Amino acid sequence: MARPSQKQAAPTKPLLKQPVRIGNFDTAAVIGELRQLHEDADDENIGQMPADEELFRALLHLESHAGALKNQQAQRKAAIARVRLWEYLREQADLHQSKAIEHARAAGAEWSDLVPALAVRAPSAAYNKAKRLQASVLAATSPSERPVRRTPEAVREAERQAAARAAAERRAQEESERRHALLAPIAQRLLQHRDGLDDHDDVTFWLDQIALVLPDCRTPTQVVSLDTYVTAAVRELRKIERNAARPVATTDSARLAYEAAIELVSR
Incomplete structure (x- = not known):
């Protein structure tokens, strides 16, 4: 009885097993x-x-x-x-x-x-x-x-996937850079007009955190912290709006600063 022929894998299909390699050593x-x-x-x-x-x-x-x-x-x-x-x-x-x-x-x-x-x-x-x-x-x-x-087909597919990942990473990086470019000015506006915002304890706490990190916000860690504080301040302000059913901004300038912050954290 003839043995069934072995099914050939598609040339672009990844290998099931990772090739064993020596790798780097001294x-x-x-x-x-x-x-x-x-x-x-x-x-x-x-x-x-x-x-x-x-x-x-x-x-x-x-x-x-x-x-x-x-x-x-x-x-x-x-x-x-x-x-x-x-x-x-x-x-x-x-x-x-x-x-x-x-x-x-x-x-x-x-x-x-x-x-x-x-x-x-x-x-x-x-x-x-x-x-x-x-x-x-x-x-x-x-x-x-x-x-x-x-195989040439597998390499071309791997290169296509790598290029797609790189493009996605570039887009994410560009979006992150745009967000960070807006972050400091928006944070500054929130502080400038904080008197026109609800002074609930939680809101005040996060605005105080923004005030602490904003003047010396240079490193990636500081930028992430500032982003976190702005997001938290917006979250608390929106919570007050929902629960109290009233605007949290009492002046036009404070309202515009708040709306800009909402737009930023919603991205």
């Missing part, structure tokens, strides 16, 4: 530990070993002088550490090669120009390989998101 410290193993083994070539920060050259040196380690436990430990470091380099190569491709494209390079550099045979293959590299970049730089398949 490579110089690991090279330092390997150096110490060779020093303990009286490796006569240890003086020629590159600096701990020169990862690639140090790995080549350690590979060529692996036989200097006579103890099997040291051999095993050193070999596993080298495997880990090479895997780290492989992950970093994807990231940095993808950046180099972006720079080349930004400088006007065509996909045909990148064919020999990417060791492929056609511009379309260069494009596809670049997209697969971008999938690695997306997986490495956004570990909290669902893993991206290494």
